Amino acid sequence: MNMNGGQALIRSLELEGVEVVFGMPGGAILPVYDPIIDSPIRHILVRHEQGAGHMAEGYAHVTGRPGVCMVTSGPAVTNIVTPLCDAFMDSVPLVAITGQVPFAAIGSDAFQECDTTGITQAVTKHNYLVTEAQEIPRIIREAFHIASTGRPGPVLVDVPKNIVDPNNPDSQMEWYWPESVDLPGYKPTLKGHPKKIREAAELIVASTRPVIYAGGGILNAHAAEALRELAEMCDIPVVTTLKARGAFPDDHPLALGMPGMHGNYTAVTAIQRSDLLLALGSRFDDRVTGKLPAFAPDAKVVHVDIDPAELGKVRQPDVPIVGDARLVIEELVAVLGKLGGAEAQPDRSYWRSQLSGWQEKYPLTYQQSEPGEALKPQFVLERLRDSAPEDCIVVTGVGQHQMWASQYWGFKHPYTWVSSGGLGTMGFAIPAAIGAKVGRPDRMVWAIDGDGCFQMTAQEMVTAASERIPIKVGILNNAYLGMVRQWQEMFYDERYSEVYLSPDLPDYVKWAEAMGCVAFRVEAPEEVEPIVEKANQIDDRPVVVEFRTDSMEKVYPMVPAGHSNDDIVVDPTHGEGGR
Amino acid sequence: MADDIQHHTLSVLVENKAGVLSRVAGLFARRGFNIYSLAVAPTDDDRFSRITIVVDVTSASLEQVTKQLNKLINVVKISELDPRDSVERELMLVTVRSGPDRRGQIVDLVHIFDGRILDVGHDELTITLEGHPEQLDDLEDLLRVYGIVAIQRTGRVALPKLDTSPTPLRSVS
Numbered sequence: 039m040n041m042n043g044g045q046a047l048i049r050s051l052e053l054e055g056v057e058v059v060f061g062m063p064g065g066a067i068l069p070v071y072d073p074i075i076d077s078p079i080r081h082i083l084v085r086h087e088q089g090a091g092h093m094a095e096g097y098a099h100v101t102g103r104p105g106v107c108m109v110t111s112g113p114a115v116t117n118i119v120t121p122l123c124d125a126f127m128d129s130v131p132l133v134a135i136t137g138q139v140p141f142a143a144i145g146s147d148a149f150q151e152c153d154t155t156g157i158t159q160a161v162t163k164h165n166y167l168v169t170e171a172q173e174i175p176r177i178i179r180e181a182f183h184i185a186s187t188g189r190p191g192p193v194l195v196d197v198p199k200n201i202v203d204p205n206n207p208d209s210q211m212e213w214y215w216p217e218s219v220d221l222p223g224y225k226p227t228l229k230g231h232p233k234k235i236r237e238a239a240e241l242i243v244a245s246t247r248p249v250i251y252a253g254g255g256i257l258n259a260h261a262a263e264a265l266r267e268l269a270e271m272c273d274i275p276v277v278t279t280l281k282a283r284g285a286f287p288d289d290h291p292l293a294l295g296m297p298g299m300h301g302n303y304t305a306v307t308a309i310q311r312s313d314l315l316l317a318l319g320s321r322f323d324d325r326v327t328g329k330l331p332a333f334a335p336d337a338k339v340v341h342v343d344i345d346p347a348e349l350g351k352v353r354q355p356d357v358p359i360v361g362d363a364r365l366v367i368e369e370l371v372a373v374l375g376k377l378g379g380a381e382a383q384p385d386r387s388y389w390r391s392q393l394s395g396w397q398e399k400y401p402l403t404y405q406q407s408e409p410g411e412a413l414k415p416q417f418v419l420e421r422l423r424d425s426a427p428e429d430c431i432v433v434t435g436v437g438q439h440q441m442w443a444s445q446y447w448g449f450k451h452p453y454t455w456v457s458s459g460g461l462g463t464m465g466f467a468i469p470a471a472i473g474a475k476v477g478r479p480d481r482m483v484w485a486i487d488g489d490g491c492f493q494m495t496a497q498e499m500v501t502a503a504s505e506r507i508p509i510k511v512g513i514l515n516n517a518y519l520g521m522v523r524q525w526q527e528m529f530y531d532e533r534y535s536e537v538y539l540s541p542d543l544p545d546y547v548k549w550a551e552a553m554g555c556v557a558f559r560v561e562a563p564e565e566v567e568p569i570v571e572k573a574n575q576i577d578d579r580p581v582v583v584e585f586r587t588d589s590m591e592k593v594y595p596m597v598p599a600g601h602s603n604d605d606i607v608v609d610p611t612h613g614e615g616g617r
Numbered sequence: 618m619a620d621d622i623q624h625h626t627l628s629v630l631v632e633n634k635a636g637v638l639s640r641v642a643g644l645f646a647r648r649g650f651n652i653y654s655l656a657v658a659p660t661d662d663d664r665f666s667r668i669t670i671v672v673d674v675t676s677a678s679l680e681q682v683t684k685q686l687n688k689l690i691n692v693v694k695i696s697e698l699d700p701r702d703s704v705e706r707e708l709m710l711v712t713v714r715s716g717p718d719r720r721g722q723i724v725d726l727v728h729i730f731d732g733r734i735l736d737v738g739h740d741e742l743t744i745t746l747e748g749h750p751e752q753l754d755d756l757e758d759l760l761r762v763y764g765i766v767a768i769q770r771t772g773r774v775a776l777p778k779l780d781t782s783p784t785p786l787r788s789v790s
């Protein structure tokens with residue numbers, strides 16, 4: 039069957055099971071937008087291409103399937119560099135289709151030409167410049183395969199206009215669909231080495247102070263079940279990194295919560311004092327390790343990752359295991375079972391009592407506001423959490439609000455938490471929440487955003503309103519770039535430089551209403567619950583709730599950047615001894 | 618740590634596709650690894666090319682270089698060639714100042730090294746030498762006193778040494 043390249047491209051996306059594409063048309067990609075009209079694929083028209091990229095990420099986070107965005111050449115490509123980098127850092131499967139000037143014009147500085155594959159090389163798992171229409175199905179097939187297997191990541195396909203434009207003979211192609219992909223240089227290792235798994239099991243049964251350090255790889259590998267089985271069988275406490283929130287239920291007796299710079303005291307200290315660290319799909323990010331030489335100094339390390347380059351990149355593991363986290367953990371559970379399972383574990387009652395002692399002494403805490411004072415952000419989050427269904431999806435921006443959301447929400451299910459970790463991209467929340475809601479329309483989706491972050495991608499609320507994507511947005515309006523303010527307060531002698539935003543400018547309620555949303559402002563503690571209840575009732579339009587929160591509130595605990603995790607600073611209400 | 622830094626030669630088999638060299642070079646730049654020399658050429662199989670890269674790194678970072686390179690989709694295979702277990706060659710072209718009074722000395726030198734004179738000018742000579750990179754270093758040093766006008770080296774290429782021991786008999790179990 040003959041087709042043109044544009045039709046072949048859309049047909050290929052359909053065969054990859056794509057149900058939605060986030061994007062914006064323009065000159066170079068125009069021919070591909072024509073066949074979309076006849077395709078069952080839903081297209082969501084964004085207001086800024088950065089939004090398209092983050093929406094695709096949000097979609098991928100909650101569905102586990104690659105998110106797809108499609109934009110034109112030049113400035114549209116530079117606009118998606120941020121989400122590509124975000125997805126690259128956080129291992130999010132993404133396929134980006136970009137228009138390009140006609141092949142013959144490449145290199146001539148044509149209108150809206152940019153070196154797309156060059157610019158995105160460092161922020162994609164792989165990218166393609168398609169040269170012939172005939173290659174389109176094969177390359178799309180490969181792009182989805184690469185994006186979604188191994189360590190997932192973004193793949194970009196740059197499509198010159200001549201090969202998709204039906205008026206150009208270059209666009210003619212004979213349709214086919216490749217049965218499989220043939221990539222001689224790409225063969226991810228899935229099964230862990232049996233000898234190494236055995237070694238890991240032996241370390242576990244010899245350990246009296248083990249901790250599981252679970253990372254985002256658990257979610258990518260759909261290993262939450264297996265993780266739970268391992269933890270329960272061996273009675274090992276679990277910390278979940280910012281990327282792994284929800285991978286292990288926060289209300290589980292073995293859950294220690296989030297480690298790292300703003301992790302809770304017990305999670306941080308348990309790692310520091312452990313004699314065995316089981317790093318499962320985590321990567322020893324500096325926000326987790328603090329000062330590296332002082333990180334978990336007495337711990338032997340078992341490191342499981344599908345990306346061999348992570349093993350030994352930061353911390354030399356005693357037992358490196360390359361493989362898919364789920365398969366490796368299942369295998370490990372089987373081997374442990376043969377070693378005697380639960381019965382074979384040494385007495386860890388001292389460790390357990392140490393952990394619960396820390397939990398009791400240093401719980402997450404904050405000072406309630408006095409009547410007439412601004413809302414405490416932690417209080418707002420607790421009320422939001424309590425009134426939302428258990429499987430509500432929480433999406434955040436980057437800053438203090440993100441840390442409080444991670445600390446206070448309490449996640450019971452995998453894939454209910456979507457946040458920008460590695461890149462820390464302000465403006466992530468709104469578009470990612472839209473993508474998440476499109477992927478899981480059956481779930482309630484709350485974006486918890488900062489006032490600074492909201493201003494970066496707020497225009498996508500127009501997208502949400504016009505497409506009837508009923509997300510809920512809670513802006514924690516502290517009138518500041520709060521996280522930066524906190525650093526200036528603590529480390530720059532309270533010299534505040536360019537962090538004030540104003541609580542009233544913009545007027546978030548009017549702005550949200552102008553963008554087609556229902557909007558509320560909440561200033562007093564007793565208003566929180568009724569307004570949140572109201573917001574939760576609305577299911578046909580997006581809602582924005584502005585919470586006026588305390589500007590002075592700081593995120594605790596905190597490990598100052600570059601310090602040892604042992605220097606953790608807890609909430610001042612714990613008193614001086616609390617460090 | 619710094620004195621732990623050594624030359625390591627990586628032989629990288631890549632798919633013969635547009636932009637591959639830029640991916641490899643870009644990765645070195647991005648991860649902060651230093652390329653000492655680099656040579657690229659097609660192989661007997663036209664689907665693949667071979668890049669021979671000499672890097673200056675500690676052995677710990679060499680492992681990172683290799684693992685990161687391996688993540689490039691177009692990289693098919695990487696072997697580290699230990700200088701003791703490989704044959705290495707490089708080609709050099711050098712133009713050297715040689716007034717008529719010195720020409721004889723230079724020609725002698727070139728012959729000692731088994732090099733060749735490629736071009737003769739009024740007071741310059743262009744010489745070529747193919748050999749082990751260290752031989753090239755030596756000739757380069759010796760020629761420097763006469764005045765090097767231009768020099769071009771290809772960067773080293775290498776292949777593993779062949780096994781000369783007879784194939785051991787395997788016991789049948």
Ligand SMILES: Cc1ncc(C[n+]2csc(CCOP(=O)(O)OP(=O)(O)O)c2C)c(N)n1
Pocket residue numbers: 435436437438439440462463464465487488489490491492514516518519520521522
């Ligand atoms: C795109 C981008 N620019 C700058 C930063 C640096 N930064 C990190 S947090 C932050 C403040 C965020 O302010 P806001 O959204 O109001 O959140 P808050 O910390 O007040 O909760 C800034 C500027 C960033 N992470 N991302």
Ligand SMILES: [Mg+2]
Pocket residue numbers: 437488489490514515516517518519520
């Ligand atoms: Mg703020």
